[in-house]
Amino acid sequence: MLPEYLPLPSRAKAFWPCCEVSVLSVMMATLPVGVPEPVTALFCWHDRMGYSALEACEALGIAVPERLSVIGYDGIHWPSTSRHILTSVEVPLDTIAVSAVQLLHELILGQAEAPVCRVLPVSLWQGTTLAPPFPGDVGSV
Numbered sequence: 001m002l003p004e005y006l007p008l009p010s011r012a013k014a015f016w017p018c019c020e021v022s023v024l025s026v027m028m029a030t031l032p033v034g035v036p037e038p039v040t041a042l043f044c045w046h047d048r049m050g051y052s053a054l055e056a057c058e059a060l061g062i063a064v065p066e067r068l069s070v071i072g073y074d075g076i077h078w079p080s081t082s083r084h085i086l087t088s089v090e091v092p093l094d095t096i097a098v099s100a101v102q103l104l105h106e107l108i109l110g111q112a113e114a115p116v117c118r119v120l121p122v123s124l125w126q127g128t129t130l131a132p133p134f135p136g137d138v139g140s141v
Contacts, residue, residue: 039068040068040069040131041068041069041070041071041131042068042069042070042071043071043073044070044071044072044073045073046072046073046074046076047072047073047074047075047077047086047088048072048076048078049072050070050071050072050073050086050088050129051072051078051080051082051086053070054070054080054082054084054086054129055080055081055082057070058081058082058083064084064128064129065128065129065130065131066131069087069129069130069131070084070086070087070129070130071086071087071088071089071129071130072086072087072088072089073088073089073091074088074089074090074091074093075088075089075090075091075093075125076088076093084127084128084129085127085128085129086127086129087124087125087126087127087128087129087130088124088125088127089122089123089124089125090122090123090124090125091120091122092120092121092122095120096120099118099120103116103118
């Protein structure tokens with residue numbers, strides 16, 4: 001189980017893309033050698049985008065995870081031409097579905113009032129796309 005938040009090591013630079021175009025944009029704009037403080041990690045809001053990023057990295061010659069760590073979010077393994085298995089924050093999709101149906105039922109019966117917040121556990125599934133933490137950094141995962 002992951003902690004409530006994951007602090008980035010002091011020397012890590014991360015980018016959270018919102019669409020596939022931004023995945024390519026960040027790679028083209030910030031990863032070439034010689035750029036001060038280059039991005040070291042790419043956190044994609046779903047695994048399909050993570051696998052697209054891996055394919056783009058291979059096409060651009062960007063070494064994963066040596067040069068760039070790529071992490072997805074949802075735990076759904078997509079078909080890909082990448083040689084890597086994406087590291088992903090796995091979400092309990094079956095638990096989310098059951099919880100959503102229960103909440104809808106409670107709302108219909110008047111047993112709950114919107115908005116309702118429920119926090120569900122997630123876990124980190126480590127594939128081949130996550131570099132080890134920087135030596136000596138406090139807060140490294």
